[in-house]
Amino acid sequence: MTPGRPSERSAPEPDPTADQATKDAMSNATTVSPAHSASTASTLITNIAALVTNDPSLGDNSPLGLIQDAAVVIEGDRIAWTGDQSKAPATDNRVDAGGRAVLPGFVDSHSHLVFAGDRTQEFNARMSGRPYSAGGIRTTVAATRAATDEELEANVTRYLAEALRQGTTTFETKSGYGLTTHDESRALRVAARHTDEVTYLGAHIVAPEFAEDPAAYVALVTGEMLDACAPHARWIDVFCEKGAFDGDQARAILTAGKARGLHPRIHANQLSYGPGVRLAVELDAASADHCTHLTEEDVDALANSRTVATLLPGAEFSTRAEWPDARRLLDAGATVALSTDCNPGSSFTSSVPFCIALAVRDMGMTPDEAVWSATAGGAAALRRTDIGRVTPGAYADLTLLDAPSHVHLAYRPGVPLVTGVWRRGQRVV
Numbered sequence: 001m002t003p004g005r006p007s008e009r010s011a012p013e014p015d016p017t018a019d020q021a022t023k024d025a026m027s028n029a030t031t032v033s034p035a036h037s038a039s040t041a042s043t044l045i046t047n048i049a050a051l052v053t054n055d056p057s058l059g060d061n062s063p064l065g066l067i068q069d070a071a072v073v074i075e076g077d078r079i080a081w082t083g084d085q086s087k088a089p090a091t092d093n094r095v096d097a098g099g100r101a102v103l104p105g106f107v108d109s110h111s112h113l114v115f116a117g118d119r120t121q122e123f124n125a126r127m128s129g130r131p132y133s134a135g136g137i138r139t140t141v142a143a144t145r146a147a148t149d150e151e152l153e154a155n156v157t158r159y160l161a162e163a164l165r166q167g168t169t170t171f172e173t174k175s176g177y178g179l180t181t182h183d184e185s186r187a188l189r190v191a192a193r194h195t196d197e198v199t200y201l202g203a204h205i206v207a208p209e210f211a212e213d214p215a216a217y218v219a220l221v222t223g224e225m226l227d228a229c230a231p232h233a234r235w236i237d238v239f240c241e242k243g244a245f246d247g248d249q250a251r252a253i254l255t256a257g258k259a260r261g262l263h264p265r266i267h268a269n270q271l272s273y274g275p276g277v278r279l280a281v282e283l284d285a286a287s288a289d290h291c292t293h294l295t296e297e298d299v300d301a302l303a304n305s306r307t308v309a310t311l312l313p314g315a316e317f318s319t320r321a322e323w324p325d326a327r328r329l330l331d332a333g334a335t336v337a338l339s340t341d342c343n344p345g346s347s348f349t350s351s352v353p354f355c356i357a358l359a360v361r362d363m364g365m366t367p368d369e370a371v372w373s374a375t376a377g378g379a380a381a382l383r384r385t386d387i388g389r390v391t392p393g394a395y396a397d398l399t400l401l402d403a404p405s406h407v408h409l410a411y412r413p414g415v416p417l418v419t420g421v422w423r424r425g426q427r428v429v
């Protein structure tokens with residue numbers, strides 16, 4: 001078979017380092033089986049009650065491309081065949097899904113996993129009535145700078161394993177808790193050992209040392225720090241917000257990153273209205289993330305662009321903030337992704353199923369839309385077509401639920417329904 005080619009990036013070769021890291025993560029976890037060895041043998045997964053393909057031309061013609069009584073064939077690290085189980089081709093191996101649901105592995109397109117320390121006290125205080133401000137990031141910056149490389153590595157490994165057990169097969173992660181040239185490039189090197197989707201976020205907040213001279217910090221982020229970080233990242237991000245970086249600073253930072261071959265994504269319109277979303281569209285950012293406070297102009301801009309609106313309900317949950325209005329974005333025609341924003345300050349969850357449940361309960365999404373946004377939507381936010389779908393040529397990244405339908409992800413919130421995960425064709429959970 002011919003592997004599918006993503007539209008915006010060449011299909012990555014299997015990364016032995018990343019796979020080894022995943023195996024290490026899995027072997028460190030006590031509740032899962034060891035990873036199976038790589039194989040080019042074909043495997044049939046059959047007796048799938050409901051299969052989410054995210055290909056409307058398959059199954060019921062809905063955006064989810066649902067197929068009842070379905071089967072999937074994995075060959076090497078790719079999907080080789082998808083369809084009605086009665087028409088499945090012969091294979092070397094066979095797995096009985098037991099009348100359960102299968103969907104693409106979750107694509108968590110926004111996380112901050114390279115950090116040290118803990119902000120339990122801040123969360124506890126905030127739940128007692130103190131509002132969240134961007135300044136809490138400084139606590140994690142101090143802890144991260146003080147951590148050894150091994151401590152940062154161990155943290156990423158731990159949260160990656162946690163996410164994998166909950167069905168996440170692709171994740172993006174960022175720097176942003178170093179804020180020095182040394183610490184930002186160190187964070188990116190750690191992240192790059194685990195994922196291809198690495199984002200340089202030197203512009204998370206103005207580093208404490210530059211509090212009196214933000215312009216000098218912007219010069220550092222777009223100069224020496226960018227030089228050190230660009231080789232280790234695919235993306236550049238900025239927190240465009242009062243108390244972080246204004247629109248002009250954000251434009252300068254993202255434009256400098258683009259000139260070095262990094263592609264932009266933006267923390268936009270989280271805590272207040274502002275220029276972030278329109279800047280994201282202007283610069284053809286892959287994603288504008290948060291999108292909690294949007295004007296009509298912002299919604300129109302997103303709907304008429306290919307910039308994805310990535311919603312992060314874990315942040316609103318954990319800061320007891322106003323929910324983003326997913327319904328309004330969807331009705332306008334914008335592409336919506338759902339992601340965890342996993343970070344120790346404002347959203348310390350690695351659970352995409354939890355975010356799906358919140359999006360359905362509180363953001364106006366249907367269960368189908370939320371599942372699409374956490375799989376195909378996340379892939380769109382990373383400009384990938386080789387993940388987030390169960391179609392021939394895509395990576396064989398699959399999640400098996402202990403439930404007959406994907407709807408149970410929202411219907412049974414907080415229940416650990418993920419009972420099997422294949423990543424790049426290997427069963428890892």
Ligand SMILES: [Zn+2]
Nearest residue numbers: 110112267341
């Ligand atoms: Zn974030």
